[in-house]
Amino acid sequence: MSGTFAPAPGAAPLVRLVRDHAWMETRLLLRNGEQLVLALVIPLVVLVAGVLAAERFDLVSGTPVARLTPGVVALAVMSTGFTSLAIATGFERRYGVIKWLGSSPLPRSGLLLGKVGALLVVEVGQIAVISLTAAGLGWRPRIGVTAVVGAAAAVLLGTLAFAALGLLLAGTLRAEATLAAANLIFVLLAIGGGVVVSPREYGDLGAVLSLLPSGALHEAMASSLDGGGVAWPALAVLVVWAAIGGVLTSRTFRWE
Numbered sequence: 001m002s003g004t005f006a007p008a009p010g011a012a013p014l015v016r017l018v019r020d021h022a023w024m025e026t027r028l029l030l031r032n033g034e035q036l037v038l039a040l041v042i043p044l045v046v047l048v049a050g051v052l053a054a055e056r057f058d059l060v061s062g063t064p065v066a067r068l069t070p071g072v073v074a075l076a077v078m079s080t081g082f083t084s085l086a087i088a089t090g091f092e093r094r095y096g097v098i099k100w101l102g103s104s105p106l107p108r109s110g111l112l113l114g115k116v117g118a119l120l121v122v123e124v125g126q127i128a129v130i131s132l133t134a135a136g137l138g139w140r141p142r143i144g145v146t147a148v149v150g151a152a153a154a155v156l157l158g159t160l161a162f163a164a165l166g167l168l169l170a171g172t173l174r175a176e177a178t179l180a181a182a183n184l185i186f187v188l189l190a191i192g193g194g195v196v197v198s199p200r201e202y203g204d205l206g207a208v209l210s211l212l213p214s215g216a217l218h219e220a221m222a223s224s225l226d227g228g229g230v231a232w233p234a235l236a237v238l239v240v241w242a243a244i245g246g247v248l249t250s251r252t253f254r255w256e
Contacts, residue, residue, distance in 0.1 A: 017106050021114030026121050028088075035084045040126055043076040044133060046196060051137050066141070069134040070221035071196040076126045077155055078195055078214060081119050081162035083186040089115070089170035090178030099256040108250045116163045123155060142228035150224030150231070157238035158217040164245025165213070171253030189214040198222060210234070213241045 012020075029036070047068060054064035092098050101111060131139075141147070169185075170178045189195055192202070194215030199206040209215035216237035223231035 012105070014107075014110060018110050018113045018117065021101075021106060021110060022117030022121075025115050025118030029084075029118050029122050032084075032088065035088065036122070039076065039080045039084050039122075040129060042079060043072045043126070043130055046075060047072040047130065047133060048137070050196070063138065065134055065137045065139045066226055068196070069130070069139050069141070070225040071198070071218050072134075073127055073130055073225070074154075074158065074195050074214070074217040074221045075190060076130060077123055077158045077217060078162055078189065079186065080123055080126065081116075081159040082166040083182045085115060085119060085163055086166035086170045086182040087179050089167060090173065090175040090182075093170065093254070093256060094175040096256065101255070108253050109246070111253075112164060112167055112246060112249060115167070116159055119159050119163060120156070123159065127155070141225045144228055146230060147224045147228045150229065150235075151221060153230070153235055154217060154220035154224060154238070157235055157242060158213065158220070161213045161217075161238045161241035161245060164242055164249050167253060168245055168249045171249060194218055211237055213238060216241070 047065075050068045050072075051064045054068070089098065098111075106114070166182065169181055173181060189212070192209075193212055194202060194206070194209035195218050198218060199209035199215040202209055206215075210219060216234040219234035220231045220238065223229050223234065
């Protein structure tokens with residue numbers, strides 16, 4: 001009969017599930033003031049202190065702010081995409097939030113993509129603040145289509161890689177262990193992972209650090225923001241890390 005109600009039970013399309021989950025995650029991230037402050041304040045402190053120290057003691061060649069800004073942007077992506085995400089997800093598992101999501105039609109891949117979408121929204125704000133601060137310190141990047149595309153690709157692939165690794169950590173360890181491990185890994189990579197300064201500054205270790213997601217992200221950002229080009233090898237490294245982390249996360253992530 002025409003006009004008869006005909007229910008069609010079933011899950012919504014994956015794109016819609018990911019979109020709605022990304023919007024929910026964005027709201028949760030924006031409500032978490034402590035993590036947002038740390039994710040923004042730490043890179044800003046590194047930028048301002050690094051530029052002042054480099055100018056005073058002549059620590060780097062060239063303009064200090066131009067040399068440090070790409071690395072600080074990479075540090076912000078790593079802090080939000082890895083550390084903040086891992087810690088938040090670890091405690092979401094502890095309090096049953098992830099278990100609740102596991103009962104929905106959202107697959108593990110949808111969980112990852114939704115969280116990445118929310119991270120990208122937050123990172124846009126971070127990068128805007130860092131860029132304005134760097135501009136106030138005298139940064140004048142080479143703005144062009146190639147540079148913008150390269151920087152955007154670096155942020156996207158870097159976020160995917162670090163988010164996959166952060167969820168891998170949060171989905172296999174207890175919340176307290178995730179908290180400790182995420183902070184420890186962040187500190188180690190920030191100091192010796194080639195994320196703030198170029199892996200080339202580490203001598204013989206530079207080739208190894210360039211294969212880490214931290215070193216590859218720095219190389220990709222520096223090539224775009226400082227040189228106006230695209231570091232395809234560095235982007236390829238980020239793709240590999242994102243693929244490895246994504247596969248491992250989809251297979252090992254525990255909802256509770």
